[in-house]
Amino acid sequence: MRERIYLDHAATTPVHPRVVEAMHPFLTEVYGNPSSVHGFGREARQALEGARDTIARFLDADPQTLVFTSGGTEADNMAIIGGAMAQRERGRHVITSSIEHHAVLHACEHLEQLGFEVTYLPADKTGMISTDELKKAVRPDTILVSIMYGNNEVGTIQPIEEMGSYLREREIVFHTDAVQAVGVLPISVSKLPVDMLSVSAHKINGPKGVGALFLGRKVPFTPYLHGGSQERKRRAGTENLASIIGFAEAARIAQEEMEERVAKYRQMRTTMLQCWQQEGISFEVNGHPEKHLPHILNVSFPGVHTETMLMNLDLEGVAAASGSACTSGSLELSHVLEAMCLDDPVAQSAIRFSFGITNTVEEAERAARKVAQIVHRLKR
Structure with missing residues (x-):
């Protein structure tokens, strides 16, 4: 062969065997809706919040700042569109880079169709985005910046800490797509000067179709999914419990190893x-x-x-x-x-x-x- x-x-x-094992009971036995008030629902809710706690420890975050999504693409879209729409009365200028994942670039293109202006920062021959270029691009009406943590094609790690410190002084919301960085770099959102951060389970040997957005407590945000009050009214829809359990186990293993x-x-x-x-x-x-x-x-x-x-x-x-x-x-x-x-x-x-x-x-x-x-x- x-x-x-x-x-x-x-x-x-590939999904880690321990992740498959952890998910199995939530595909067969624990099938309640986490929003239901009866015993089946409470059992599911307890498991959901336990998984949230595990992933929060992985990212050094407050569990209440994590919003579960269908993956990195949705987390990026939520951050960029939700962050921009919440601040549109304050300004309509957004900054990103020319080497972002399409989940970010296409979300920014959508904002342009809604009347926002987007500046795309250039990269040098090593794939690095210059903090000086970012500083030059910032305007009085700049409301949001999105720069990826580590590039998914060439692997270049961006100066997120330096950029974030500058933007925090100017009270400009800062998002980073950390989908490729999580699991191979230690990430602490309590230390990093970022307001929003996207992660995905299937990049760290978890299941496909689940991710999370770290959303700082004071970050202006307008949900764009409507229907229920799940995820503290930030993302409507019944949570993908089995996959979230798998995500948590994958995060636990990634941290250990x-x-x-x-x-x-x-x-x-x-x-x-x-x-x-x-x-x-x-x-x-x-x-x-x-x-x-x-x-x-x-x-x-x-x-x-x-x-x-x-x-x-x-x-x-x-x-x-x-x-x-x-x-x-x-x-x-x-x-x-x-x-x-x-x-x-x-x-x-x-x-x-x-x-x-x-x-x-x-x-x-x-x-x-x-x-x-x-x-x-x-x-x-």
């Missing part, structure tokens, strides 16, 4: 880069050389087109990606690489390898050898 190596954990991760996981991912990255050096193939690493997420390695092999490399890797049983899973089916150049103004041969040959708990260092080396073989074969 052909070996299969999954190196696309930034797109999604973070140090060990990160050490392995760094070793895998080093192993792949050393392999390519030994094989004598031409490659360039994209993203910041030091400030990058440990599980994401974006690298270009000039002369070998991205789609050609991905197809050949797939035939060899190796799963990698060209960028965000939301756009990887498209043949268009990644908007992140385009915003970084990389040379065409580099941008058009970029591959994202992303590591996870099921991988081994030996797998990383075998995958790297396969990449080298493909490059040598195609160059011949």
Whole structure:
């Protein structure tokens, strides 16, 4: 049987066996609606709030500041649209970056259709957003800024603390999409100067279809889902209890294993880069050389087109990606690489390898050898 190596954990991760085990009773036995007042409902409510407490500890947050969502996309949309609409009488200027996930970019485009003005900050060749550029963009009518914590395509970690401190002094609401950073970086919303922060379960070996938004107590916010008074009237709809339980278990495991996981991912990255050096193939690493997420390695092999490399890797049983899973089916150049103004041969040959708990260092080396073989074969 052909070996299969999954190196696309930034797109999604396999559900941890302990997470499946934790969820099972809430799919079969504990089926009450958390909003019901009878015993079945109270049992579900107790489990829901217990899960909220666990995820709050993971993020060092007050449990009451967490709003459960259907995932990172909804959390981003809630933060940007809900945060902007609540302040539209105060101003209509929003700032984001040109390398955000489409959940942020498309939400900002929606705001533009509603009459808001959006400034898209540029990135440098390492994928870094400049705090000085942010400061220049701030205006008296700026009401909201959204900058991602760590980029999902090249892994660059942004100066969130520096940006947040500046914005807090000016009382401008600050949101960060931490979907890729959570689980590989310790995150404390009680220390970080952020007002809203998005996370998703399926990036940390939890189930798909559940996430959360940290929403600071004093942050202006207008809900855009209407129907019930769930989540303290901030997000209507019956909570996805089984998935929330799974999210909490995934968060618990990620917290326990973070140090060990990160050490392995760094070793895998080093192993792949050393392999390519030994094989004598031409490659360039994209993203910041030091400030990058440990599980994401974006690298270009000039002369070998991205789609050609991905197809050949797939035939060899190796799963990698060209960028965000939301756009990887498209043949268009990644908007992140385009915003970084990389040379065409580099941008058009970029591959994202992303590591996870099921991988081994030996797998990383075998995958790297396969990449080298493909490059040598195609160059011949």
